[in-house]
Amino acid sequence: MVWFYLSSGLFLGWSLGANDAANVFGTAVATRMLRFTLAASVAAFFVILGAVISGAGPAHTYSKLGAVNALGGSFTVALAAALTVAWMTKTGLPVSTTQAIVGAIVGWDLFVGLPIDRPTLTKILATWVASPVLTALFALLGVYLARALIYRVRIHLLDLDLYTRMGLLFIAAFGAYSLGANNIANVMGVFVGSNPFRDITAFGVLHLSRTQVLFLIGGIAIAVGILTYSHRVIRTVGNEILKLSPLDAWIVVAAESLVLFIFASRSLQHLLMQLHLPTLPLVPVSSSQAVVGGVIGIGLAKGGGRALNLGVIRRIVWGWVITPVTAGLLSFFGLFFMQNVFQQQVYRPMVYTVDAETLAELRRLGIQSPVLDSLRGHTIVGARSWQHLLKEAGLSGDQILKVLEYTEVDSLVMDSLLAQEALPPDLFPPAFLRPVKALHGQLFLHHWQLERALARLSPAWQFRPATLENQEYNKALRARYQILFDTFQVDRVREFRRRFVLRYPRM
Amino acid sequence: MFQLFKKTRELENKIDAFLDTILQAALEYREGMKYYLAGKMEDFEKRVQEVDRLEGKADGLRREIENTIYAQMLLPEARGDVLALLENSDDVLNALADSLVEFSVEKPEILPEHKEDWQNLVEVSLKAVEEMVAAVRAYFKDIAAVKNHIAGIMFYEKESDKVGEKLKRQVFGRTDLRLSHKMHLRNFVSFIQDLADRAEDVGDRLSIYVIKRLV
Numbered sequence: 001m002v003w004f005y006l007s008s009g010l011f012l013g014w015s016l017g018a019n020d021a022a023n024v025f026g027t028a029v030a031t032r033m034l035r036f037t038l039a040a041s042v043a044a045f046f047v048i049l050g051a052v053i054s055g056a057g058p059a060h061t062y063s064k065l066g067a068v069n070a071l072g073g074s075f076t077v078a079l080a081a082a083l084t085v086a087w088m089t090k091t092g093l094p095v096s097t098t099q100a101i102v103g104a105i106v107g108w109d110l111f112v113g114l115p116i117d118r119p120t121l122t123k124i125l126a127t128w129v130a131s132p133v134l135t136a137l138f139a140l141l142g143v144y145l146a147r148a149l150i151y152r153v154r155i156h157l158l159d160l161d162l163y164t165r166m167g168l169l170f171i172a173a174f175g176a177y178s179l180g181a182n183n184i185a186n187v188m189g190v191f192v193g194s195n196p197f198r199d200i201t202a203f204g205v206l207h208l209s210r211t212q213v214l215f216l217i218g219g220i221a222i223a224v225g226i227l228t229y230s231h232r233v234i235r236t237v238g239n240e241i242l243k244l245s246p247l248d249a250w251i252v253v254a255a256e257s258l259v260l261f262i263f264a265s266r267s268l269q270h271l272l273m274q275l276h277l278p279t280l281p282l283v284p285v286s287s288s289q290a291v292v293g294g295v296i297g298i299g300l301a302k303g304g305g306r307a308l309n310l311g312v313i314r315r316i317v318w319g320w321v322i323t324p325v326t327a328g329l330l331s332f333f334g335l336f337f338m339q340n341v342f343q344q345q346v347y348r349p350m351v352y353t354v355d356a357e358t359l360a361e362l363r364r365l366g367i368q369s370p371v372l373d374s375l376r377g378h379t380i381v382g383a384r385s386w387q388h389l390l391k392e393a394g395l396s397g398d399q400i401l402k403v404l405e406y407t408e409v410d411s412l413v414m415d416s417l418l419a420q421e422a423l424p425p426d427l428f429p430p431a432f433l434r435p436v437k438a439l440h441g442q443l444f445l446h447h448w449q450l451e452r453a454l455a456r457l458s459p460a461w462q463f464r465p466a467t468l469e470n471q472e473y474n475k476a477l478r479a480r481y482q483i484l485f486d487t488f489q490v491d492r493v494r495e496f497r498r499r500f501v502l503r504y505p506r507m
Numbered sequence: 508m509f510q511l512f513k514k515t516r517e518l519e520n521k522i523d524a525f526l527d528t529i530l531q532a533a534l535e536y537r538e539g540m541k542y543y544l545a546g547k548m549e550d551f552e553k554r555v556q557e558v559d560r561l562e563g564k565a566d567g568l569r570r571e572i573e574n575t576i577y578a579q580m581l582l583p584e585a586r587g588d589v590l591a592l593l594e595n596s597d598d599v600l601n602a603l604a605d606s607l608v609e610f611s612v613e614k615p616e617i618l619p620e621h622k623e624d625w626q627n628l629v630e631v632s633l634k635a636v637e638e639m640v641a642a643v644r645a646y647f648k649d650i651a652a653v654k655n656h657i658a659g660i661m662f663y664e665k666e667s668d669k670v671g672e673k674l675k676r677q678v679f680g681r682t683d684l685r686l687s688h689k690m691h692l693r694n695f696v697s698f699i700q701d702l703a704d705r706a707e708d709v710g711d712r713l714s715i716y717v718i719k720r721l722v
Contacts, residue, residue: 032583147721154649157589157720158522161582162515245584 002196005071008079010221013187015085016097017047017225020183022233023094023256023287024175027249027295028168030238040230042169043176044223050180051219056211056426068108069410072344073335074190080104080331084323092232092240093319096286099124101186103324107331112347113384115401123284128320131285132293134263138255139297146247164250171253176226178260179287180219188218192424192483209426237291240312242299252294259290269468279468292316348489350383352407358446362406369393372403379409409445411490416440418496422487427480431460436484447485518575522647525568525593526640529600532561533636536603540629543610544622555607562604569593588716595712596643599636599705606698615695616688621677628670628696632703635663639706642713646720653717660710667703671696 025039068074081100088095102120109116150160197213208216238244244252261268263283272279292313299308335346354375362368371393380386383404390400416437423433435457444450454461463477464470486492539554573590576582582589617625642656678684678692 032580035580150721151651154651156519157585157647158515158519158581161585162511166511 002071002191005075006191006196006217008075008082009187009191009218012078012082012085012097012101013184013218013221014225014229015082015089016183016187017044017222017227018229019085019089019095019097019225019233020179020288021226021230022237023291024179024253025168025172026094026230026234026237026291027244027252028172028238029234031244031246031249033165033168033246033249034172036231036234039169039172040227043172043179044226046173046176047180047222047226048216048219050177050182051184051215051222052180052208052212054177054181055184055215055219056209067105068190069348070345071190072338073108073346075344076334076338076346077101077104077108077331078190080107080334081327083330084327087326088319088323089229089233091315091319092236093316094233094237094288094292095319095323096127096288097183097186098286099127099320099324100327103327104331106324107328108335108347110328111332111335112350113382113387114350114404115387115397117401118397124324127284127286127289128317130263130283131259131287131289132296134283134285135252135255135259135290135293136297136300138258139251139294140301142251142255143248143298143301146251150247161246164246167250168246168253171250171257175253175257175287180222183222184215184218187221188214189479192427195424209424211424211426236312236316237295240309241292241295241316242308244295244298248298252291252298255294255297256287256290259285260287269471273468289320348410349381350386351409352380352383352386352404353409353445354378354380354407355445357449358406361448362403365402365406367395367399367402369395380407406446406448408447410447410485412444412447412450412485412488413490413493414439414442414444414450414488415493415496417500418487418493421496423483427483431458432480434458435461447481450484450488451481514575514579518572518581519647521568521572521575522593523644525565525572526596526644528561528565528568529596530637530640532558532565532600532603533633533640535561536607537629537633539607540610540626544617544625552611555611558604558607562600565597565600569597585716585720588712588719591712592643592646592709592716595705595709596639599639599702599709602698602702602705603636606695606702609698610695613691613695615691617692621674624670624674624677628667628674628699631663631666631670632699632706635660635667635703635706638663639709642710646713646716650717650720653713657710657714660706664703664707667700671700 021040021043024043025034028034029036029039068077078101081097081104084100084103085095085097088100102124106116106120155163191214192211195210195214197210197217199208199210200213201207238249262280264285269279269282296305296308296313299305338344339346354372354377356376359368359372359376362372371389375389380389386404386407387400390403395403414436419428419433419436419440423436425433428436435454438457439450439453442453444453451461455463461477463474466474535554535557539551539558542548542551542554572593576586576589638656638659642653642660645652645656674696675693678689678696681689
């Protein structure tokens, strides 16, 4: 079954490759500086490298899809996002795959009856504005700088051609590597917990962990997307908005990479912090939207934008708006079909209990209400009715989210053998694995209880104070917790034990 | 990677060699015309042959350059401009060779009292050609300098017009010459003026190409 579910992740990977290839080498191919076959092969190779080497690191495996609590649901949500991106790719519009995924998850939230958190929507809106504006600004400056340089530095026309070509190839490789590293979690992240693969060692030296094998397959899906279906979006980005010169092509991708590096990279923040310099604000940026901004910036620098094809730009912006909306709708209706027609579980029913322990915990967070106290010992089924009750009790939106999180019942049974077998050792080194095993046999009703128990056993499992320095660590820890929640579901543990008994009948 | 740098360097050298050939042909032309005006026909013929040889050499170089640019898909945007530039420069060289051959075949009779003006006409027209070569070279290497060279071409082309007109007026103002003789000389004045005109055409194109590169 997991293979079937995996197919929608692979489809998403393919769409991602087909759409996002244009951000990486679209302008280079459209200006005929790089041959499509060369650029696409280089990008395909580096996308796989990025996915396998950097993507499988603990901080990268956190996937947004992880919030979806049943594989059937993840399948549908990923499929909705993939279909949306594939449709946009067919129309030749560069769109952000992440936003398609977020839109599809919102569809799932609505289907299940969970509240949508406002920051998600604000972030999407902010990305639409921030990425193109910042990149346009950088590209604009780039054009003036390049003009001044060509005039002053005596560089041979052919040398300039060669350097531009090499610069484009370098950025294509570099961009493809980060594309693979940053997006593989969206494609394959959900399956890390139910990974059907084993570690492999090729030629006696090349060792791939099972997570890396999983990501290799996902990386190949992205690479296939790049090689087979990226030409439409490339034409839009590189030719239709504005006719670019080779140097412009380079300025666009350089501006895009710079914006991503300066405003979205944690490593730069780290470096600035270590040098005791003020850090820059992290802005949500998307490379698909950045590259369009870059081309517009060039257009503005040359002739004040008269050469820009406004019709195409309008279509692209429409595509940005349509993407999350369509993905959300597709996901919502897809889940309906999946559940009612194909009889698949798309979410684990949300059950909430108000037990004494949780009440105490909530009180510590400053949330208390006579209604909550009066419900002590009660179980509520369904997110919608629980939300309704809480709203009537007069709790604020943030408080309701917290109460939902803390009272949610998710029966987890710890099992040391399953831990040994299912948790990928590259993500769970001994410092993390030992405390998990130590909890063998214990039952947890709420996620926060497992977090509390592990944090008590080992400092490695404790979230660190939310400073920039600790961001990476906390993100990796969040990913680990998510894998635990998936792995130690009571059903899954039962299934594992049943098979274990079949495998070793005498034990 | 190293190969790429090497190939680029080779191509740059070929373009330089092509432009050098035009320059060399202009020098030979100047010398050749000096001999012609001095009546040293044997030395003149040697120069005619030399310019002819240079023309062949330049043709070969130009074809090699064009093939390389297309085969290796270099300069996707400026490719058309570069090709037009090379071909039009080559036309100037062809005009140099052709006009020398015409002198050698038809041997126009130049009157001793006009010799200085003929010398002058050759000089300013060749100056225009030399400025053109410098401008083309600058287009490749030093874009800021192109403008100055284009101004040079324009100046010498005007000079060539003036000197040519003066010469024609002198010729046609005389009563002791047959009309056929006058017309024969007029043709040869035009041949030499044509050199500067063609150089000017290249300059005109260049001024557009420069804008294209800088925008």
